[in-house]
Amino acid sequence: MQLLSNEMSAYLKNSSWIRKMFEAGIELRKEFGADNVYDFSLGNPDLPPPAKVQATLHKIADGILDPFSLGYMPNGGYVEFRETLAGKLSKEQGVSIPMSNVIATCGAAGGLNVFFRTVLEKGDEVIVPCPYFMEYNFYTSNFGGKLVPVMSKDFTFELDVEAIKAAITPKCRALILNSPNNPTGQIYSRQEISELAKVMLEKSQEYGRPIYLIADEPYRFLNYDNMDIPSLFELYPYSVVIGSYSKSLSLAGERIGYIAVNPAVEDVAPLMGGLIMSNRILGFVNAPALAQKILIDCIEEEVDMNVYLKRRNAMAEVLDRAGIEYTMPKGAFYFFPKAPGGDEGKFMDALVRNHVLAVPGVGFGCPGYFRMTFCVSEDVIYRSSDAVCKAAAECRN
Amino acid sequence: MQLLSNEMSAYLKNSSWIRKMFEAGIELRKEFGADNVYDFSLGNPDLPPPAKVQATLHKIADGILDPFSLGYMPNGGYVEFRETLAGKLSKEQGVSIPMSNVIATCGAAGGLNVFFRTVLEKGDEVIVPCPYFMEYNFYTSNFGGKLVPVMSKDFTFELDVEAIKAAITPKCRALILNSPNNPTGQIYSRQEISELAKVMLEKSQEYGRPIYLIADEPYRFLNYDNMDIPSLFELYPYSVVIGSYSKSLSLAGERIGYIAVNPAVEDVAPLMGGLIMSNRILGFVNAPALAQKILIDCIEEEVDMNVYLKRRNAMAEVLDRAGIEYTMPKGAFYFFPKAPGGDEGKFMDALVRNHVLAVPGVGFGCPGYFRMTFCVSEDVIYRSSDAVCKAAAECRN
Numbered sequence: 001m002q003l004l005s006n007e008m009s010a011y012l013k014n015s016s017w018i019r020k021m022f023e024a025g026i027e028l029r030k031e032f033g034a035d036n037v038y039d040f041s042l043g044n045p046d047l048p049p050p051a052k053v054q055a056t057l058h059k060i061a062d063g064i065l066d067p068f069s070l071g072y073m074p075n076g077g078y079v080e081f082r083e084t085l086a087g088k089l090s091k092e093q094g095v096s097i098p099m100s101n102v103i104a105t106c107g108a109a110g111g112l113n114v115f116f117r118t119v120l121e122k123g124d125e126v127i128v129p130c131p132y133f134m135e136y137n138f139y140t141s142n143f144g145g146k147l148v149p150v151m152s153k154d155f156t157f158e159l160d161v162e163a164i165k166a167a168i169t170p171k172c173r174a175l176i177l178n179s180p181n182n183p184t185g186q187i188y189s190r191q192e193i194s195e196l197a198k199v200m201l202e203k204s205q206e207y208g209r210p211i212y213l214i215a216d217e218p219y220r221f222l223n224y225d226n227m228d229i230p231s232l233f234e235l236y237p238y239s240v241v242i243g244s245y246s247k248s249l250s251l252a253g254e255r256i257g258y259i260a261v262n263p264a265v266e267d268v269a270p271l272m273g274g275l276i277m278s279n280r281i282l283g284f285v286n287a288p289a290l291a292q293k294i295l296i297d298c299i300e301e302e303v304d305m306n307v308y309l310k311r312r313n314a315m316a317e318v319l320d321r322a323g324i325e326y327t328m329p330k331g332a333f334y335f336f337p338k339a340p341g342g343d344e345g346k347f348m349d350a351l352v353r354n355h356v357l358a359v360p361g362v363g364f365g366c367p368g369y370f371r372m373t374f375c376v377s378e379d380v381i382y383r384s385s386d387a388v389c390k391a392a393a394e395c396r397n
Numbered sequence: 398m399q400l401l402s403n404e405m406s407a408y409l410k411n412s413s414w415i416r417k418m419f420e421a422g423i424e425l426r427k428e429f430g431a432d433n434v435y436d437f438s439l440g441n442p443d444l445p446p447p448a449k450v451q452a453t454l455h456k457i458a459d460g461i462l463d464p465f466s467l468g469y470m471p472n473g474g475y476v477e478f479r480e481t482l483a484g485k486l487s488k489e490q491g492v493s494i495p496m497s498n499v500i501a502t503c504g505a506a507g508g509l510n511v512f513f514r515t516v517l518e519k520g521d522e523v524i525v526p527c528p529y530f531m532e533y534n535f536y537t538s539n540f541g542g543k544l545v546p547v548m549s550k551d552f553t554f555e556l557d558v559e560a561i562k563a564a565i566t567p568k569c570r571a572l573i574l575n576s577p578n579n580p581t582g583q584i585y586s587r588q589e590i591s592e593l594a595k596v597m598l599e600k601s602q603e604y605g606r607p608i609y610l611i612a613d614e615p616y617r618f619l620n621y622d623n624m625d626i627p628s629l630f631e632l633y634p635y636s637v638v639i640g641s642y643s644k645s646l647s648l649a650g651e652r653i654g655y656i657a658v659n660p661a662v663e664d665v666a667p668l669m670g671g672l673i674m675s676n677r678i679l680g681f682v683n684a685p686a687l688a689q690k691i692l693i694d695c696i697e698e699e700v701d702m703n704v705y706l707k708r709r710n711a712m713a714e715v716l717d718r719a720g721i722e723y724t725m726p727k728g729a730f731y732f733f734p735k736a737p738g739g740d741e742g743k744f745m746d747a748l749v750r751n752h753v754l755a756v757p758g759v760g761f762g763c764p765g766y767f768r769m770t771f772c773v774s775e776d777v778i779y780r781s782s783d784a785v786c787k788a789a790a791e792c793r794n
Contacts, residue, residue: 253686289650
């Protein structure tokens with residue numbers, strides 16, 4: 001008997017690369033022991049939450065027996081959290097954002113689903129610079145939209161604004177800009193974004209419907225070289241920021257994120273009403289209460305970025321020693337190097353033979369490359385060096 | 398410029414009755430003071446969480462600085478929570494449910510969305526006995542489905558199985574059974590459900606595709622007369638339970654619920670895989686970590702049902718005194734009486750004039766009736782008595 005929809009059955013047949021690596025990892029650990037496996041496949045932050053999160057949670061527990069302490073709340077989130085968030089984002093974006101322009105969501109993934117449920121017509125297109133985070137495909141197709149990847153410039157992964165311009169049709173409703181980027185670790189420059197904004201504004205006017213620019217920026221705080229991470233709100237009117245505190249506070253499992261809409265959008269009330277309604281009707285109802293209460297006190301806290309900075313430099317050493325080419329990541333916790341020998345599938349096999357796990361570029365729409373995550377200790381990174389060298393040597397022959 | 402999709406714009410124009418009452422409440426409180434307004438419109442549990450929730454949250458806080466304490470987890474939830482849940486539900490349903498047949502969701506609302514994302518084809522129909530919780534319309538239409546309300550028997554709100562049978566078409570994919578029911582407070586009997594199950598099994602076989610029976614039962618613990626709340630798992634193979642701990646533990650804002658699939662379903666692995674995938678791709682990713690950790694320790698805890706029982710009896714007294722007819726609710730915290738004079742709109746106006754807030758039956762697809770919630774103190778219920786009498790008298794003239 002047919003238990004699933006046809007679409008879902010098809011999804012399940014295409015098991016993901018990250019999943020394959022996950023399973024290979026289990027096998028390798030079983031056979032050789034956890035200490036002898038170098039797993040750079042997952043982006044699960046391993047740092048503990050900042051100490052203030054602990055004190056705050058005790059404080060919340062003290063007051064939890066008040067009626068309604070964890071009861072229903074407005075669908076957009078606690079007013080106090082929205083005010084805290086608006087204050088923080090106003091500083092980040094360099095424009096004054098009123099509380100009414102932000103809502104709390106169940107992580108950035110929840111925020112993206114809520115946004116697409118609110119604005120997409122069936123058949124609408126959403127552009128994303130490629131390589132890209134594959135989950136975007138689902139977030140758009142959940143509501144009848146279609147993701148349109150546009151390849152970025154080779155090796156440096158700068159935006160190819162001309163190619164994006166050529167890909168914009170009357171059905172184009174949004175463009176997702178993930179900066180610092182997963183998987184490349186790159187940060188888009190003010191100049192690139194300004195050029196992009198000019199094109200998008202022209203096309204919005206030509207087609208008579210706004211093309212939204214969505215900043216998905218959960219890695220904003222992981223900015224190693226003090227780069228300028230430009231505010232999209234200053235550069236393009238129809239922009240929204242969809243972010244989370246999963247990475248900055250190491251609370252990915254508790255699911256707390258947000259949507260902030262540029263105050264430059266005129267007559268924004270129906271859009272905010274629609275976002276709040278989507279948050280409700282998709283079953284989120286509201287972002288988790290405890291996470292919001294934690295964030296009210298801890299929004300300025302961050303895990304120690306220097307830990308990640310040292311890991312980045314360690315991984316660069318390992319790749320250099322193996323003669324693997326890459327563009328140095330400026331943010332996030334990913335390297336996206338060229339696969340030695342050019343065939344990433346062969347290189348993944350060679351890595352696994354040497355007990356190293358990574359994700360092939362095809363898992364991000366970009367063959368010939370691969371992703372390595374530095375969410376693991378420096379020790380593991382350095383100890384993987386011989387194995388990475390060996391795998392690279394095997395693929396060059 | 399068109400900021401929203403056409404569908405979302407249309408939704409926003411039909412503002413809900415509950416919302417209207419909410420706004421009327423704000424006005425009344427401003428003018429007459431909160432003590433002089435009797436608000437029976439909302440189902441927001443006002444009891445504090447059980448004391449053990451506090452101790453558990455302190456314990457969680459003690460351990461929160463371990464790496465990954467709130468990190469990503471499997472998309473179906475913590476294994477320990479799923480095991481706890483499977484144990485609890487096995488007792489409730491009277492069949493042994495393996496851990497692999499349950500997943501943690503972001504409340505029951507999240508669970509319903511996940512389920513429909515997984516099984517509905519575009520155009521599929523979902524039957525619900527009427528009156529019903531209006532949000533079901535959205536949960537189905539989010540994924541191209543269509544809700545088909547079928548009126549229950551007048552006044553008693555027992556299932557009209559013949560009418561349901563007549564409404565089942567080849568496109569019928571599921572039926573939602575909310576028991577104890579919102580808004581009627583009724584509990585469906587074993588005999589009603591057995592008759593329904595027989596019809597659904599015949600139709601599933603005739604059309605060659607399972608019609609799921611979804612038990613939405615967040616009010617299961619609110620069962621005032623020790624009624625038999627039958628296990629759907631014993632009565633129908635293609636059944637799922639979608640529930641939450643919002644009401645039993647007063648943590649509606651923290652968003653914790655579940656989907657449990659009947660172990661009688663053969664080859665269930667792809668269905669569970671699909672549900673876990675939908676949980677991921679809809680942006681829930683996983684149910685909130687803190688709620689799961691709380692539930693691992695507190696799943697057997699409950700707020701004091703006797704408080705609600707006394708309130709039910711108090712509200713029955715008030716309605717009796719006003720000469721308003723109703724079927725006594727057997728569970729949940731709702732009365733669904735007949736509107737005096739027959740015109741519920743007029744009666745709502747009369748109630749508001751007397752500072753009483755309720756929700757008209759049209760808000761549940763059932764004109765001529767209205768819903769009153771007893772999520773408020775006995776004191777408020779008794780103090781409303783004169784006002785309810787006066788409104789009823791006004792409408793009978």
